[in-house]
Amino acid sequence: MFIEWLRSNAAAMWCLTIIRIYLGYQWVTAGYGKISGGFDASGFLKGAISKSTGEHPAVQGWWSAFLQHGALPGVGFINILVPFGEFLVGLGLILGTFTTFAALMGAVMNTAYLFSGTVSTNAQMLILEVLILAAGANAAKIGFDRFILPSLRSRTKNTHVSTIPAQTLVEKQ
Template sequence: MVIKFLKENIYASYGLLVLRFYLGWSWLQAGWGKIAGGNFDSSGFLKGAIKNASGDHPAVQSWWADFINHFALPNAGLFNVLVPWGEFLVGLGLILGIFTTFAVLMGLVMNFSYMFSGTTSTNPQMVLMGMLILAAGLNAGRIGVDRWVIPVINKKILKKEDQENFLQAT
């Protein structure tokens, strides 16, 4: 019942718009602060996460610490670009309502990555808001650019499927 309301109700889309703006602004500010600062370095955060994987009550799971140690830390330069631009683009996508479900999904991936790394901060509340937006599906972007973009994409996908069906029939 709640999911149906989130997915179909026009009033829900207005509430989701407010949620999108709040969440989008949070991501946009976080990303822009790192981009404009010009000196973002993820290696300190990554090293801190590895340290939190030891002790009697580790805040970071050993499998995640292994991922950080063997992949993320050696590629910190890549993460120094991906994190700020990812945050910024997620925020922009949510504010504009373009590729809304993909934007919120990528935001959730980042939130969970931060939480896996032992930080809490605003991540749990951002996850809850993101889950509501994700559950709403296309209705979350109804008041946004998705209103025009998604039908065009669906139309092109349907044409492609029709072409494939035609080729299989011949």
């Protein structure tokens, strides 16, 4: 019932637009700050790895192993991916462009930050992103997806149509 309301109600559309723009602003400002001010994730990654020890670790061992053996050796890539990813997620949410994908990528980043032991606003943002994901296209009706999604749907339908004329198929039978 609630999901149906999120997906079809006009009031939900307006509420989701406000949530979307709020989240977008948070992501754009975080990403822009990292792009313009320089960003090095190695300290954050080392801090998260250090939180995986003790009686009640804030970071699970499996996530710490991933950070230590996957993310930390590839920190140069992470240093590019995080700031530009945050900025583009924010831009997508503000403009309502590929909104569900932007919300999904935001949710992935928030989850990674939570797994790394950083609560901050990540839990709140994750909940709001889940609402946008549950709402689907209704979350972006006030945005560029209103024009982009129908165009993509029509292109997808046209690519699945057989290229053999129907009359030729009838003649062969």
